[in-house]
Amino acid sequence: MSSQSEFAAAxxxxxxxxxxxxxxxxxxxxxxxxxxxxxxxxAALAAVRVLGADALSSHLLVGDPFExxxxxxxxxxxxxxxxxxxxxxRTVARRxxxxxxxxxxxxxxxxxxxxxAPPADETELADTVHWQAxxxxxxxxxxxxxxxxxxxxxxxxxxxxxxxxRGMSRSILRRDFPTAVRLIRWLAWLHHDGTxxxxxxxxxxxxxxLLGGAGPRAALDLAIAGHFLRRPDTDPKAARA
Amino acid sequence: xxxxxxxxxxxxxxxxxRALSWLHAHRALGGLPPDTTETMADPDSVYKPxxxxxxxxxxxxxxxxxxxxxxxxxxxxxxFTWEQFRGGDMIYERQLRHTLMTDPxxxxxxxxxxxxxxEGLDRLLAHRARMRSVNSVELLPNRRLAAANAARVVGLxxxxxxxxxxxxxxxxxxxxxxxxxxxxxxxxxxTVFHLTDWGADPDGLPPELAAYVxxxxxxxxxxxxxxxxxxxxAELLIVGAxxxxxxxxxxxxxxxAALQHEDGLVPRDSDxxxxxxxxxxxxxxxxVVVTAVAGSIALARAAGRR
Numbered sequence: 027m028s029s030q031s032e033f034a035a036a037x038x039x040x041x042x043x044x045x046x047x048x049x050x051x052x053x054x055x056x057x058x059x060x061x062x063x064x065x066x067x068x069a070a071l072a073a074v075r076v077l078g079a080d081a082l083s084s085h086l087l088v089g090d091p092f093e094x095x096x097x098x099x100x101x102x103x104x105x106x107x108x109x110x111x112x113x114x115x116r117t118v119a120r121r122x123x124x125x126x127x128x129x130x131x132x133x134x135x136x137x138x139x140x141x142x143a144p145p146a147d148e149t150e151l152a153d154t155v156h157w158q159a160x161x162x163x164x165x166x167x168x169x170x171x172x173x174x175x176x177x178x179x180x181x182x183x184x185x186x187x188x189x190x191x192r193g194m195s196r197s198i199l200r201r202d203f204p205t206a207v208r209l210i211r212w213l214a215w216l217h218h219d220g221t222x223x224x225x226x227x228x229x230x231x232x233x234x235x236l237l238g239g240a241g242p243r244a245a246l247d248l249a250i251a252g253h254f255l256r257r258p259d260t261d262p263k264a265a266r267a
Numbered sequence: 268x269x270x271x272x273x274x275x276x277x278x279x280x281x282x283x284x285r286a287l288s289w290l291h292a293h294r295a296l297g298g299l300p301p302d303t304t305e306t307m308a309d310p311d312s313v314y315k316p317x318x319x320x321x322x323x324x325x326x327x328x329x330x331x332x333x334x335x336x337x338x339x340x341x342x343x344x345x346x347f348t349w350e351q352f353r354g355g356d357m358i359y360e361r362q363l364r365h366t367l368m369t370d371p372x373x374x375x376x377x378x379x380x381x382x383x384x385x386e387g388l389d390r391l392l393a394h395r396a397r398m399r400s401v402n403s404v405e406l407l408p409n410r411r412l413a414a415a416n417a418a419r420v421v422g423l424x425x426x427x428x429x430x431x432x433x434x435x436x437x438x439x440x441x442x443x444x445x446x447x448x449x450x451x452x453x454x455x456x457x458t459v460f461h462l463t464d465w466g467a468d469p470d471g472l473p474p475e476l477a478a479y480v481x482x483x484x485x486x487x488x489x490x491x492x493x494x495x496x497x498x499x500x501a502e503l504l505i506v507g508a509x510x511x512x513x514x515x516x517x518x519x520x521x522x523x524a525a526l527q528h529e530d531g532l533v534p535r536d537s538d539x540x541x542x543x544x545x546x547x548x549x550x551x552x553x554x555v556v557v558t559a560v561a562g563s564i565a566l567a568r569a570a571g572r573r
Contacts, residue, residue: 157485188482192482192483192485194445195443195444195445195483195486196486196489196490198445198446199447199486199490225443225444225445226443229443230443230445233443233445
């Protein structure tokens with residue numbers, strides 16, 4: 027029986043693979059092979075499920091080929107760990123929806139969008155009055171800060187560039203580096219999107235990578251952020267789902 | 268007219284009034300030891316706090332938004348500290364013996380603002396202001412601003428370029444807001460204090476620095492509130508109230524007001540407050556001073572005094 031710690035280890039291992047594919051130090055990620063080769067198939071599927079949209083990063087950002095069997099593995103991960111329809115898990119639902127959109131786009135198969143239900147409307151995302159809590163929520167939604175997605179969360183990010191910058195600064199000052207990393211990813215996405223920012227996200231990314239970017243998940247977030255900061259020529263809107 | 272939310276003015280009123288009452292009631296605990304001379308071994312122990320109390324009282328008198336009884340108390344407090352300094356003689360002697368020191372000038376400025384005069388010191392300061400040596404002393408940039416503002420208050424009017432001085436400070440660099448620490452935050456607050464002459468001239472803060480502070484102040488207040496650094500939080504409240512477009516969030520002001528003891532004490536941090544009267548005074552006098560100043564400046568802004 028797979029344990030939570032085995033799920034976590036498998037997730038970290040997959041994150042390392044994606045990271046290698048992104049920065050060129052490793053081979054292209056083949057999700058089907060990753061699961062087939064795993065000693066613990068359920069843990070490997072859990073890793074695909076947990077990383078979600080981030081598991082597709084090398085395909086989205088550096089154009090690694092995405093095969094039909096890879097799409098099947100992602101769909102199988104959703105079968106093994108069904109998408110939540112609990113209202114309180116709106117963040118998870120939003121991430122699941124993002125994964126489904128990207129999966130369908132990469133596979134060229136719109137029926138795959140159905141692996142996750144469309145999330146409920148979230149008009150409160152536009153309300154940044156309680157900015158600390160809003161930033162925590164946006165940090166949880168950081169996997170949506172990628173190519174090929176646009177929607178209410180992205181509009182909220184555009185409207186909340188100052189708030190995200192404040193939240194990122196607050197996170198660094200509180201030594202909450204996991205949150206800082208995820209907010210930097212949003213800032214990098216905004217920079218790439220052409221939204222003016224009140225600070226330099228590249229320097230913050232470098233700072234956090236030195237102080238708190240040790241884990242594979244944080245390193246992956248930073249690598250994705252770095253991709254947006256280095257490549258002003260790529261328009262995320264051009265690849266919208 | 269500047270908009271300060273009503274909950275802030277309510278909190279500020281209580282903070283300023285009770286802080287002043289506490290400073291006045293406990294003033295004897297801050298008196299100089301007998302036989303103190305201008306060459307004191309530890310100027311930070313009593314001499315500097317006396318100056319801080321003087322500053323608070325002088326700003327309450329300057330702002331003029333306290334009730335009549337409070338204004339009498341503020342004047343009484345200044346009379347007390349002036350007496351401690353032997354009618355200015357001690358400040359004069361310290362400046363006379365230590366030409367390059369700036370603290371006598373800074374100590375005298377709030378007295379001067381409120382009409383206290385020492386003729387010998389006036390002559391000495393005017394002489395000193397003409398010295399290249401004095402004006403070239405190597406100070407931290409925010410300390411140079413402190414001396415420049417004190418000189419401005421006592422009417423020396425020498426040609427310090429405040430904008431150039433501001434540019435040399437940490438704040439002047441509009442640096443990464445996430446790379447600030449406790450002591451640098453204090454330096455930043457003092458840069459704002461001196462450029463705005465303690466909230467009297469919000470436009471003394473160059474526009475780009477005002478915009479920068481307005482952008483990041485919510486973050487800094489939040490992080491130091493979280494760790495209970497109340498002395499620094501109160502200083503940040505002064506900064507917010509001193510901006511051309513004030514940043515005064517009700518929840519921040521109400522948080523500090525809620526900490527204030529019935530007698531007016533405001534704890535400097537989240538550590539327990541000692542029961543010993545002298546220890547209470549020594550530990551928390553600065554925070555009470557800052558609280559009084561914050562309240563007075565916010566009330567003055569709310570009243571449209573500037």
